[in-house]
Amino acid sequence: MAEPKSEDGIVLLREDHRSVEKLFKEFEEATGDGRKEKLARQICLELTVHTAIEEEIFYPACEGKIDDDLLKESYVEHDAAKLLIAEIESGEGESDEYFDSKVKVLSEEIQHHVEEEERPKTGVFAQARDSDLDMNELGKKLASRKQELLASYKASGPPQPDLTTMDEVSV
Numbered sequence: 001m002a003e004p005k006s007e008d009g010i011v012l013l014r015e016d017h018r019s020v021e022k023l024f025k026e027f028e029e030a031t032g033d034g035r036k037e038k039l040a041r042q043i044c045l046e047l048t049v050h051t052a053i054e055e056e057i058f059y060p061a062c063e064g065k066i067d068d069d070l071l072k073e074s075y076v077e078h079d080a081a082k083l084l085i086a087e088i089e090s091g092e093g094e095s096d097e098y099f100d101s102k103v104k105v106l107s108e109e110i111q112h113h114v115e116e117e118e119r120p121k122t123g124v125f126a127q128a129r130d131s132d133l134d135m136n137e138l139g140k141k142l143a144s145r146k147q148e149l150l151a152s153y154k155a156s157g158p159p160q161p162d163l164t165t166m167d168e169v170s171v
Contacts, residue, residue: 009058009138010125012146016050017114024107037093040103044085047110048158049149051078053142055164058128061138066127070116074124075164077113081106082161089158 020043027039055078062071084106093099117124129135153159 007139007143008135009133009142010129010135012139012142013050013054013058013125014118016046017118020046020050020110021114024103024110027103027107034094036100036103040088040093040099043103043106044089045150045153045158047081047085047106048153049146051082052149052162053145054078057141057145058138061133062124062128062131065131065133066124067122070124070127072165074113074117076166077109077116079161079163079166081109081113082163083166084109085158086161 023039023043023046027036027043030036030039055075059071059074084102088099088102088106091099091102096102115123120126
């Protein structure tokens with residue numbers, strides 16, 4: 001993940017979305033030498049960090065300021081993605097006959113989630129932007145926590161999924 005171009009929290013989160021979309025596209029086109037597995041692991045790392053900073057910082061800041069049902073749906077979508085990420089991470093990589101399918105379904109889930117967050121006027125980001133949230137302050141917090149998590153996960157690997165809306169499962 002590149003350094004954010006702005007301190008605005010929503011801009012930082014959108015940049016994450018574009019980065020992951022690019023990785024999914026590269027995955028679809030990749031061939032040979034474990035390239036798909038490497039890309040899948042990068043996708044999983046970036047999504048794990050992204051969901052963590054949204055859940056730790058952005059979503060709590062949005063509570064009471066955006067549609068409650070939309071926020072709850074975002075948590076459920078994150079949990080579904082976390083389970084699939086854990087499955088991809090703990091699997092046998094490209095030798096798993098379902099590997100490409102798992103990454104494709106994760107891509108589709110993330111695409112849907114991004115559309116809901118970024119929907120003009122009614123999405124999570126639009127509602128947050130229309131509130132009294134200080135996006136620059138949020139951006140600083142998001143960027144700082146993102147760097148901490150990236151360093152931690154690169155050093156020790158991604159954690160087991162920390163689910164908000166579903167019972168814990170072992171994958």
